[in-house]
Amino acid sequence: MNKKKADQTANHxxxxxxxxxxxxxxxxxxxxxxxxxxxxxxxxCDLSVLMPAPRVLELKQRGFDIETHRISTxxxxxxxxxGVALYVLREVAK
Numbered sequence: 650m651n652k653k654k655a656d657q658t659a660n661h662x663x664x665x666x667x668x669x670x671x672x673x674x675x676x677x678x679x680x681x682x683x684x685x686x687x688x689x690x691x692x693x694c695d696l697s698v699l700m701p702a703p704r705v706l707e708l709k710q711r712g713f714d715i716e717t718h719r720i721s722t723x724x725x726x727x728x729x730x731x732g733v734a735l736y737v738l739r740e741v742a743k
Contacts, residue, residue: 667697674698675708682715682738689734690724705736714740 668674677696681687692701709715718735 669697669699671704671707674701674704678704678736679708679713679738682736686735686737688720688722688736690722690730692736694725701736702734705734713738 674696678687678692678698678701681692681696689701692698698704705715705717716737716739718737719732720735721729721731722733723729
């Protein structure tokens, strides 16, 4: 039997949308914030960024004007979380 190996470039674990590098995570967060405010839970679930706060801090240090507000929100399991960060991009870095 002559089996061919699957195309490794199609592996989603190596695509930029699943990269765990800080660079890729910052890029995903910035793209999302350009669409509107985003909270910690959505950045974790939707963008696969386990710890958004350090990435947001790095974006701030690079000149992006990002406000942080504290909100209460409900996760996908119905649990209420208080003090969740809501990030708002105010101005693009110069």
